[in-house]
Amino acid sequence: MNERQEQSNTILEAWDILLQYRWRFILPAFIIMSGVLVVGFVIxxxxxxxxxxxxxxxxxxxxxxxxxxxxxxxxxxxxxxxxxxxxxxxxxxxxxxxxxxxxxxxxxxxxxxxxxxxxxxxxxxxxxxxxxxxxxxxxxxxxxxxxxxxxxxxxxxxxxxxxxxxxxxxxxxxxxxxxxxxxxxxNRKKIEEYENNVLEFEIKYSELLPENPNNIQTKITTLQETLTELISEREAARALTKALKQSIDTEPEIIPSTILGQNPEYTQLLDKQRKLRDQYTEFTSTLKMKSRHPDMIALKTELAAIKEQLNTTPSEIVIERQTQNNPKLSELEIRLTTAQGEYEALAGHTAAMEDQLKGLQLEANKIYEVRSAYRKLQRQVIETERQITFxxxxxxxxxxxxxxxxxxxxxxxxxxxPASIVSKPVSPNWLQLIIAAVGMGIFCGALNVFVSHRTNDSFNDGEQASSFCDLQLFGAVSEIISTQQRKVRKIRNIILYPTNAIIMGSILLSLSTLLYLDLEKPDLFKDLMHQANQYTAPQKAIADDSKRLNGQSNVQATTHDLTGDTKE
Structure with missing residues (x-):
């Protein structure tokens, strides 16, 4: 609490000092601010x-x-x-x-x-x-x-x-x-050389080249593909024959057959159930019987019993039993005979083709040297073509x-x-100038108040004078104000001070506005100045004419005084 009270007292004391020397704060601040704003026009x-x-x-x-x-x-x-x-x-x-x-x-x-x-x-x-x-x-x-x-x-x-x-x-x-x-x-020259070499080689070994549709490698490839298909078909025929034999072994020669018919007992139960349901409908709708009626209870019991009998009674029964030959067995025997014939034919064809393939492979072993040389030439051509493509x-x-x-x-x-002619400056900045003017004005005003307060040797009250002079104080009068002085002070406080404040504020506001237009709106500022010059130019011309006319009248009056002539 003591620290807060001391701070409050310090603030109040500083405020009293500022009020006491307020014009020593306002005048330097106004002068400095005006000076800074004026300097802003010439920077x-x-x-x-x-x-x-x-x-x-x-x-x-x-x-x-x-x-x-x-x-x-x-x-x-x-x-x-x-x-x-x-x-x-x-x-x-x-x-x-x-x-x-x-x-x-x-x-x-x-x-x-x-x-x-x-x-x-x-x-x-x-x-x-x-x-x-x-x-x-x-x-x-x-x-x-x-x-x-x-x-x-x-x-x-x-x-x-x-x-x-x-x-x-x-x-x-x-x-x-x-x-x-x-x-x-x-690379085109290299390709021509390689293509000539390839052409000579193709002419010399035309029958041994892989591009020839009748070459050995093509035949071997075709035979291998055909052989593979035949082997697959042969194995499929063998598997089919085996499956058919197993099916024949499991199938019986004679199979029993039965003839089914409708169960008459089940039909009688359905007819009885239908009649009971009709009777139940008559009791409930026509006779308006309730569920507690004895006839209704008996009818429900009978319907439940018939429903249980229907659930336990089969709807169809065996009427006749007989035996006959199995038709599926005959079909399987026919398919087995056909499959065995296909398997034998495929096995013979496969063996013959394997022998032919072995003979072609023996002949193909003789052309590897020729083919490797041809491949080498082809690789050279392809590599050169790739380079020329790149x-x-x-x-x-x-x-x-x-x-x-x-x-x-x-x-x-x-x-x-493209950059155009710039009219708006980037330096000085209007806001920076305003901040600098306000800051410098406040600083100078505060410095003047501080110096005035520190150099003031006058006493504010009688107690200060009594303690300084070491004299006993019986009473004190701060100031004797006459009626005339009070009127002067009243006029000063009511008229003079507000007028000064308004004039200072108007000057600062005008300078700030003009500086803003000069820095932020230079085109508008130039237009305003041009219009002002046009407005003041006729006034100056009229003033010059009046001065010239006054000068002529003065000359005429001086001449009249010297000559003494009068005109009526």
Whole structure:
């Protein structure tokens, strides 16, 4: 509680001091704030020029970039910043803008040019708005006191980069295309040599080549396939014969047969049940008997008994029993005879084909040397064709890229948004100036109050004077105010102080508004100033005319006094 009370007392004491020296706080704060706002009108402005360009890879270039050929001419993103603001780019920039600098009011002295070069290197920023595999949108900005120079710098940097990139890309594409053309021509010669060797070999060993439809390997393959099918059919016939024999062994020669008919007892029970249900319906619907009636109870009992008898009585009974020959056995014997005949025929055909296959295999062992030599020639031709296909594919891709680049397709470098003349400055900032003015005004006012309070040697009450002078205090009068002084104070408190406050606030608000228009709405501020100049110009002309007329009348009056002439 004591600490809180001390804090409250300290705050109240500081508030009393502030009220006592309020005008020593308000006047310095107003002067400093007004000064800072006025200085804001003369601080040098800095303008930021922003330009955008786009590097886009369309579907043609995506198709081209599926293999590694185009990696030799695609620029990686990591060097884009160096290409835009590196030393070669800055040198090319100054070569381009050097003739235009005198028109912008920039001297061509060595010191000024070196300072400008340092500012460009330091203040040019490169940022990516979008960065994907197919599109890169890059933003370049530069801040300078001259808005025209800032615009010229960013636009020239991007234009030079686009021009340089296209030249480099076209050169790389042409070099790559020439290399691929040389490789294609060399491989075509090899293919011609290998094809001549293959043709000579085919003419010499035409009957032993695997491409000949009548060669031994083709016959062996055909016989093997046919033999495999015959063996499968033979085994299927053997399995069928075995299954039929087992079925015949299990089938009886004579089978019994029975003739079934309807059970008369079951029919009588159904008729009786139907009659009882009709009677039950008559009792319940016509006679309106209840379930507690003895006849109803007896009827229900009889229906339940008949239902049990129906459940236990079969609906059909055997009327006659007899025996006959099994027809399935005769059918199985016929199928067995047919299956045995097929099996014997397939076994003979299979044995003959196996003997023929062994003879062909003995003859096929003699052509392995010829076939290996032919395969070697074929592999050479295929490998050379694969190489020429690879080089032709790369050549096609590079030619597509070159054609696309020549037509501004493929990798497109587009100057998306050139920088325009900037009218709104980025520095100084209006909000920062307001904060600085308020902060400095409060600081100076508080410092003045502090100094005034610390240097004040007057006594606020009689107790302070008594304790300082070590005298006994019998009574004290703080101030004797006359009627005239009270009227003066009343006028001062009611009229003078509020008027001063309104004037100060109006001045600060006007300065803040003008500064806001100058920094945030420069076009509107210029229009307002132009209209004000147009409005004040006629007033100045009228004032000049009145002064001139007054001067002429004064001259005439002076002449009349000197000559003494009068006119009626």
């Amino acid at each position: 040098p402005r800095k303008y930021k020029a922003i330009a955008q360009f786009e590097r886009r890879t369309d579907m043609v270039m995506t198709e081209i970039g599926t293999k590694g050929a185009t990696r030799s001419f695609q620029d990686p993103k990591s060097i884009l910043t160096e290409e835009l603001k590196g030393q070669p780019a800055i040198d090319e920039l100054f070569k381009s803008i050097d003739p235009k600098l005198p028109k912008l009011g920039i001297p061509n002295s060595s010191s000024d040019m070196s300072m400008l070069r340092g500012n460009v290197i330091k203040k040019v920023n490169v940022r990516w708005d979008i960065s994907t595999n197919t599109i890169d949108r890059v933003r370049v900005d530069y801040v300078d006191n001259n808005p025209q120079l800032a615009t010229l710098v960013v636009n020239t940097l991007i234009e030079n980069y686009i021009k340089r990139s296209r030249e480099i890309m076209n050169g790389r594409l042409n070099q790559t295309a020439q290399f691929f053309k040389d490789e294609v021509a060399g 080089w032709e594919d790369n050549l096609r891709r590079v030619e597509m890229a070159l054609a696309a680049e020549s037509g501004n397709k493929g990798i497109q470098l587009m100057f998306l948004k």
